[in-house]
Amino acid sequence: MDLLGLLNINQLAVALSKLNMFPYFDAAHYIVSVMSLREQPGALDVSRRSPFACWFSAMLYCFGGAVLSGIIMAEAPIEPLANSTNILFASLMWSVHQFNNSPHPIRLVLTAMKEVTRTWKVMGGVTQASRKYKDSLFVMIAVGWAKGAGGGLMSNFEQLVRGIWKPETNELLKMTYPTKVTLIGSVLFSLQQCQYLPIQRPQLMLLYTVFTVINKTRMMLLGSSFSLLAVVESTLYQVLFARPVSCSPLTNQSNSSSEVKSTSCVTNGSTPPHEQDKKKNE
Amino acid sequence: MDLLGLLNINQLAVALSKLNMFPYFDAAHYIVSVMSLREQPGALDVSRRSPFACWFSAMLYCFGGAVLSGIIMAEAPIEPLANSTNILFASLMWSVHQFNNSPHPIRLVLTAMKEVTRTWKVMGGVTQASRKYKDSLFVMIAVGWAKGAGGGLMSNFEQLVRGIWKPETNELLKMTYPTKVTLIGSVLFSLQQCQYLPIQRPQLMLLYTVFTVINKTRMMLLGSSFSLLAVVESTLYQVLFARPVSCSPLTNQSNSSSEVKSTSCVTNGSTPPHEQDKKKNE
Amino acid sequence: MDLLGLLNINQLAVALSKLNMFPYFDAAHYIVSVMSLREQPGALDVSRRSPFACWFSAMLYCFGGAVLSGIIMAEAPIEPLANSTNILFASLMWSVHQFNNSPHPIRLVLTAMKEVTRTWKVMGGVTQASRKYKDSLFVMIAVGWAKGAGGGLMSNFEQLVRGIWKPETNELLKMTYPTKVTLIGSVLFSLQQCQYLPIQRPQLMLLYTVFTVINKTRMMLLGSSFSLLAVVESTLYQVLFARPVSCSPLTNQSNSSSEVKSTSCVTNGSTPPHEQDKKKNE
Structure with missing residues (x-):
């Protein structure tokens, strides 16, 4: 690639980094969020019985990142409500799309457009x-994660709003x-x-956005969750955490305990984590 | 109504708006809150096994609004404890009334006096x-609601303090x-x-207070939950949310899903919401 | 005790109050916390299936006090992550000790060293x-308690991270x-x-530290939970809360309610609370 090509990529990156998420990308985020909520089992029924709980649940899907990062940073989790335009916009998307399917x-x-908003949210x-917290790497990682994946990380409590409680799983136990x-x-x-x-x-934003958009599009087109992450992850897991089954005298005790049964865990420690991706890939 | 009558009503409204809640109205709020907690199934048993959990639960009934509005505004939820007089006063009411019934x-x-405190809390x-958040209507509505009905909105977690967990219902799914x-x-x-x-x-405070006091008193006297709200609500629901049952291809799928069964929802979408009032009217 | 002895004790107290918890006492706190987490039923299995959830759970054990006191004071619960040294140190202790038992x-x-850190945390x-909140005794008690026993008080939610949900008990219902x-x-x-x-x-710190260390050591050595607290507590309970069983007309109703059954409570109100100590003495 010659100098001109590099220049062009840099210009593209800078242009991308100045892109405004409102209104088109935000709209895509709200619509895709509402559609994934609608596909949750029981969600349609809740939307009939209690439109308010359903709306609140949809707002947690749309603004969960701001709520969760607000809580952990001791900033007001009510903050998203202060932006009336966004709330009304998301509510409009909710009322239009909660009963209708978009064509594939x-x-x-x-x-793909929703994936673009992820970059902006994480960076925000x-x-x-x-x-x-200047120079505090861990806090930055946590807040960026919370802001970008807040709806998922809070899913147990979002489900509780709809009367569903699944304590045996959460996004930390089984990351989607x-x-x-x-x-x-x-x-x-x-x-x-x-x-x-x-x-x-700007370059990092371009790279990360291209990666997420391509990866997600491929996952949707191929109808599977085969992603570039799976290989890296599986290797990392084997290196860091795989241990012989017999390393601890407490193993048998914990296997026979009632908690394990009640949470119906898969007790086979060697299942590679990327298999869990297949269930939920919104 | 002539000019003199209007003047009198305005004077009454202004006088009411300057009314001090402490101590008589606050006391009524604490006593009624403690008595409704006492009537929850299992509450008396908890008060014997663990007086501290019972006291904490009672404080959540009495100060739930301040706690919840504190959380969503990123102000300290511990704040109510800073007002020692109110805490000691509420604790005194709790220790006196947790085992005794007042005559009807x-x-x-x-x-009726407790209903008066509602006006002050919502306005606060x-x-x-x-x-x-100046000019932010939605935040005002949310914080006013949280402050006035905090105990109810947090009821799932208040029950958890007493060892009771009912995820299948909450105040958003079934508003009382x-x-x-x-x-x-x-x-x-x-x-x-x-x-x-x-x-x-002041006029709005007078109107709202008169409405809540009369409505609640009528509900207590007639032993039913027939309230002026039901008619309005039923109409609103029909206009806004009632849809033909067959509007979505996902209906059958969601009806047969395991989540719906496990939460034992009433799947008949046409039940008007005001029927849910009959169960709990504190 | 003569004047010289008093002087020496005062000097000892002042010296103790200047003791630095980092790194030795903090390390002991982290190690003991990780080992108690490891002994929870099902914890080892979780550490295989989801190392991240297990690490997060361990951090809640180690820094639960800072998280909980942050939440109730509206200070950032993410704060512990800002101290990278402590987080890395705790994570190191976690990775070393999660699969290994220390000799008795x-x-x-x-x-014993962990008990020393309790004094510093409560005082902090x-x-x-x-x-x-100057002069607000109740807030000080609550925040000191939350900071010193945060991991325990949040145990329901710490367990939820590991996919375990036990709503029928908590640290307020059954204090350990x-x-x-x-x-x-x-x-x-x-x-x-x-x-x-x-x-x-300084004198109070010396007294309280000596009390907790001796009491805990005795409990570990004698293999029972007989502690100096039990006598005081049992007396206090009898004086303050014991009432004749027939004092309330609601008793039968609450005993037969479904909530009581579902939470499988011991309905015998006369069980002295110190018997509950035997189960968990971390």
Whole structure:
């Protein structure tokens, strides 16, 4: 690639980094969020019995990141409500899309656009954290993650709003694809913020956005969850955490305990984590 | 009504708006709250096994509004404990009334007085929100509602303190009368705060207080939950949310899903919401 | 005891009060916390299936006090992550000790050292509260308690991270030994802070530390939970809360209610609370 090509990519990156999420990308985020909520088992029924709980649940899907990052940073979780335009806009999307399916090609485009908003949200969280906690890498990672994947990380409590309680699973026990990819993004943007990465922010934003959009589109088109993450992850898991089954005298005790049964865990420690991706990939 | 009558009503409204809740109305609020806690199934048993959990639960009933509005506004939820007088006063009411029933006529008066405190709490929440978020109608409504109906909105977690967990229901799925009437009050006071209503604050306080006191007293006397809200609500529901049953291809799928069964929902979408009032009307 | 002895004790107290918890005492706290987490039923299995949830759970054990006191004081619960040294140190202890048992004598020493950190944490909480809420005894007690026993008080939600949900019990319904002894410490340090106690802070720190270390060591050595607290507590309970069983017309109703059955409570109100200590004495 010659100098001109590099220049063009840099210009593209800078142009992208100045892109405004409102209204088109935000709209895509709200629509895709509402459609994934609608596909949750029992959600349609709740929307008939209690439109308010359903609306509140949809707002947690749309603004969960701002709520969760607000809680952990001791900033008001009510903050998203202060932006009336966004709330009304999301509510409009909710009232239009909660009973209607988009055709597949349109949904593909909307999902790709939603992936773009992820970059902005993660970066917003990292920047927000770095203002209050300078040089604190872990806080930046956590807040960026919370802001980008808040709805998923709070899913137990979002379900509770709809009267559903599934304590045996959560996004930390079984990370879904969006939670994982957001964590990776948050790590990268935090490292960049602390100047540990030899890359400018616009370039990183371009790279990460291209990665998430392509990966997600491929997952939707191929109808499977095969993603670039799975290989990396499986290797990492084997290196870091795989241990012989007989390493601890407490194993048998814990296997026979009632808690394990009640949570119906898969007790086979060697299941690679990427298999869990297949269930939920919004 | 002639000019003299209008003057008198205005004077009454202004006098009412200067009424001090402490100690008589606060006491009524604490006593009625403790008595409703006592009537929860299992509460008496908890008060024997673990007086501390029972006391904590009672404080959540008495100060739930301040705790919840504190959480959503990122102000300290511990704040109510800082007012030692109120805490000691509420604890005294708790220790006196947790095992004793008041005669019905006295309870009627106390409940009416408790309804009066609702006006002050909702208005306090709206004012608190408007200091931080000027002109933000939604935040005012939410904080006023949280402050006035906090105990109810947090009921899942208040029950958890007593070892009871009922995820299949909550105040958003099935709003009870006090939650609804507080929401209406919060909307009205927020609209007044933003000057969308052609009414002064003292007049609105008088009107709302008279409405809540009369409505609640009638509900207690007639032993039913027939309230002025039900008609309005039923109409609103039919207009806004009633849809033909066959409008979505996902209906059958969601009806047969395991989540719906496990939460034992009433799947008949046409039940008007005001029937749910009959169960709990504290 | 002559003047020289008193002088020496005062000097010892002052020297103790200047003791630095980092790194040795903090390390002991982290190790003992990780080992108690490991002994929870099902924890080992979780550490295989989801190392991240297990690490997060361990961090809640280690830094639960800071998280909980942050939440109730509206300070950022993410704060512990800002101290990278402590987080890395705790994570190191977690990765080393999550699969290994320490021999009993070493564990005894570590547990005694962990008890020392309790004094510092409770006092830190009381001081933190007194900066924001001067003269407010109740807030100081609550924050000191939350800071010293946060992991325990949040145990329902810590278990939820690991996919375990036990709503029928919590630390308020059934206080364990560390929660109780922390509450006593918090009351004492708060009274001292408000100058209601005729004792200097270093002396109180020495006394409380000696009390907790000796009491805990005795409990570990004798393999029982017989502690100095039990006698005091049993007397207090009888005086304050024991009532004749037939005092309330609601008793039968509450005994036969479904909630009581579903939470499988012991309905015998006369069980003295110190018997509950035997189950968990971390």
